[in-house]
Amino acid sequence: MVLVTSVKFDNFNEIGDPVSQAKIYEAQAADELLFVDIDASLENRCSLLIDVIRSAAEEIFMPFTVGGGVRTIDDFRLLLLNGADKVSINTSAVKNPNLINDAANVFGAQCVVLSIDFKKTQDNTFKVWTNGGTVETDLSPVEWAKEGERRGAGEILLTSIDRDGTRTGLEIEMIKDIVGAVTIPVIASGGCGLASHFVEGFIEGKASAVGAGTYFCFKDENPMQVRSQIKNAGISIRLHK
């Protein structure tokens, strides 16, 4: 497994070992880690990032959400037993929405993260895309988020495919729409390029959390610096040490 950055879910650049990078993020005071196996849903398998999260879980004592190709309750169970605190589902939830209900019933809503990737389609509306951003669906992200909550998801992980890796800022309008449509926490991601983008996600987007990948892989940016900026903007964030 190798850690990669992408641009619009394509143009992958290898960064390095995911576990080493995770340790660095932990030292730099990230609040949570999201491990997503982006190949898994394309190949219709659950890659079972078991080796990665087991290694990470040996030395990193902070929350992990794990996803990528998760299809069944057994997949959930295996990931949770091996170090994941939450499991995210994306493609399989669209194909089989009952998976959301089943997982929430067995493991509790707080373990179930509904990951929604969205992109503009040819008629200029936003739609949900699955399979690593390769398959367009007819679903409106807002309606799908609402249904996800109804079925028992505990959190929404919302990612803009168009903005992924571009560092042009988050898709604020969509974040606002999703946050306004559900009562569960929303993690906004896709597009952070400046610390101010994170702040916008919280203040304008009203997201509960902001996620970033590419942002931390170039130049000098690290979670510790971002959290200072977030704190200075008056947003309530954990004071580290």
Next chain:
Amino acid sequence: MIGIIDYGMGNILSVKNALEMIGAEVEICHNPQQVTNVEKIVLPGVGAFRDCINNLRSKKFVEVLEEEVIKKGKPILGICLGMQVMAKRSYEGGENNGLGWFDAEIVRLKPQDSSLRIPHIGWNNISFKKDIFLFRNIPESPDFYFVHSYFMECKVPDDVIATCDYGGNFTASVQKNNIVATQFHPEKSQDFGLTVLQNFSNWTF
């Protein structure tokens, strides 16, 4: 030797790793018999109350826990759902009875601030009572990681050793004699979490 109860629900691996990181000797107790051989017990828990208590019952852990914890006084640390199952009853997904070790009920969080979402997921700081062994060497107002929709509402105020504010105070940690428990996940709360585990490991009751 600290035994972690494996009843099919809980992030056993993370708890084991965290305890080993602080130097404790750890054994995963897959069956009730193993619980009789350990000096301290950790009861983790992730998921829903009903499955938690049903699993504990069906795997016959309830009897051995009553024996080892209540009768013999072995120290036990309950984490998250492992704390909640120690209550008398829970209202999550219907009414279910717990172990009844604390005169308390498990009820849904109802933050007074409507912009605060449920589940309560993320880091939040707690207020703890002074001179509690569990929070030794931890400064005031430490952050821990929470991920839950329900909390333990205690009828006995003295049982509550820490609270957390999420649109109103809720119980973050309880203690009664040899039984201690946290709503937050020490195994996921970095340095302060490891200190909590260290304090439990060092505890002589």
